[in-house]
Amino acid sequence: MKSSELYALAAKLMPGGVSSPVRAIRPYPFYTLAGKGSRIKTADGQYLIDCCLAYGPLLLGHAHPEIRAAITAQLGNGWLYGTPTPLEPEMAGVVTGDHPSMEMVRFVSTGGEATMSALRAARGFTGKSDIVKVEGGFHGAHDAVLVKAGSGATTLGVPDSAGVLPDLARHTLQVPYNDPEALEGILAKHRDVAAFILEPVLGNIGPVLPEKGYLAEVRSITKAHDVLLIFDEVITGYRLGIGGAQALYGIRPDLTTLGKVLGGGLPIGAFGGRREIMACIAPSGPVYQAGTFSGNPLSLAAGAATLKYLHGLPEAYRRLDEMSRAIGESLPRERRGSFVRLGSMFKYFFRANPPRDYRQAKESDTGAFGEFWKGMLARGIFLPPSQFETNFLSVVHTDEDTTAISEAYRACLS
Numbered sequence: 001m002k003s004s005e006l007y008a009l010a011a012k013l014m015p016g017g018v019s020s021p022v023r024a025i026r027p028y029p030f031y032t033l034a035g036k037g038s039r040i041k042t043a044d045g046q047y048l049i050d051c052c053l054a055y056g057p058l059l060l061g062h063a064h065p066e067i068r069a070a071i072t073a074q075l076g077n078g079w080l081y082g083t084p085t086p087l088e089p090e091m092a093g094v095v096t097g098d099h100p101s102m103e104m105v106r107f108v109s110t111g112g113e114a115t116m117s118a119l120r121a122a123r124g125f126t127g128k129s130d131i132v133k134v135e136g137g138f139h140g141a142h143d144a145v146l147v148k149a150g151s152g153a154t155t156l157g158v159p160d161s162a163g164v165l166p167d168l169a170r171h172t173l174q175v176p177y178n179d180p181e182a183l184e185g186i187l188a189k190h191r192d193v194a195a196f197i198l199e200p201v202l203g204n205i206g207p208v209l210p211e212k213g214y215l216a217e218v219r220s221i222t223k224a225h226d227v228l229l230i231f232d233e234v235i236t237g238y239r240l241g242i243g244g245a246q247a248l249y250g251i252r253p254d255l256t257t258l259g260k261v262l263g264g265g266l267p268i269g270a271f272g273g274r275r276e277i278m279a280c281i282a283p284s285g286p287v288y289q290a291g292t293f294s295g296n297p298l299s300l301a302a303g304a305a306t307l308k309y310l311h312g313l314p315e316a317y318r319r320l321d322e323m324s325r326a327i328g329e330s331l332p333r334e335r336r337g338s339f340v341r342l343g344s345m346f347k348y349f350f351r352a353n354p355p356r357d358y359r360q361a362k363e364s365d366t367g368a369f370g371e372f373w374k375g376m377l378a379r380g381i382f383l384p385p386s387q388f389e390t391n392f393l394s395v396v397h398t399d400e401d402t403t404a405i406s407e408a409y410r411a412c413l414s
């Protein structure tokens, strides 16, 4: 069946025809039959260079032979036991070794579960009720973080989804990214804040990069107010390098959440941090957290193979950075938008200057983006279908791929 036919079926049986809203594309999304290396094959017989990479997890591309071998080996031994497995202490050792701020870690099944649990741990540990997040920061689809900023006069959050209780949303306060004064102001005023959670590099509207010194100021402000700092590194973890954004910028958060790349393409999340905070998690402490599929052997096997690959080839990160630089440098000089990149994350914003926060990113011309996106797809390049989702590169993208991406950019931007 072609994509249009599959979508006609799905639209009758599934809300919006999709399993997650970002996948909806008008008039219908293409359906994928297979992925190999940097490419996917669609139900319509098209081969596309993939710069969406499942919205981040596939740092090693599709069906990487080493990950595949690890999954296959585990499959032969079964794939779920409900008991501890040797993979858990092994993987915990690698993750804590790579992130000195993570003295202990718990594995869960998704990034959203990781942030939900980290926020609960922060509240349980501090005994405080409120959390502060960054406007436009995305931390998964659970109630505490499906919150947007209230009207100008108030910093109290309001629900960003039907079904989220206003009573709950007002415990989630928001500050603009790259604005340490706003954070200082809100923490001076609100005394019941358990944690400040942020993506150290905003990945879900961009990337939007931290200005010089911002993350260090965030660290000292939270410390001064006795508020826990949670780095949501679900995108940046293992993508910006081993040790993620916290290693890149030299910051030690109290808690960290991981996901995406950590599972090599299988479902995973993890949260960890200071030992005394993590000791509050059940069964060693009173903060309840549990999951049937937590630490499941397939995800850990795929994740362990991914981390082994990255540890064995640290220069991969430099090459990824060079690839995004090459794409940026190939763009036409005369252009109306701005190109933002960091390592294997990049984006062209239809806005004159790189945005520094959510409000600026929102000024981008999404109509122009839509036309551009279709043009790129017609030229065989699959970018995430939103101005506000980061494009990704993988270690298996070749120089020919980046040349093809650059040529498509030039054609679509001129």
Ligand SMILES: *Cc1c(COP(=O)(O)O)cnc(C)c1O
Pocket (backbone or CB within 6 Å): 109, 110, 111, 112, 113, 115, 138, 139, 140, 141, 199, 203, 204, 232, 233, 234, 235, 259, 260, 268, 269
């Ligand atoms: C994707 C993402 C999440 C949610 O992860 P899921 O596995 O989709 O639940 C949380 N935080 C950030 C920064 C993300 O990019």
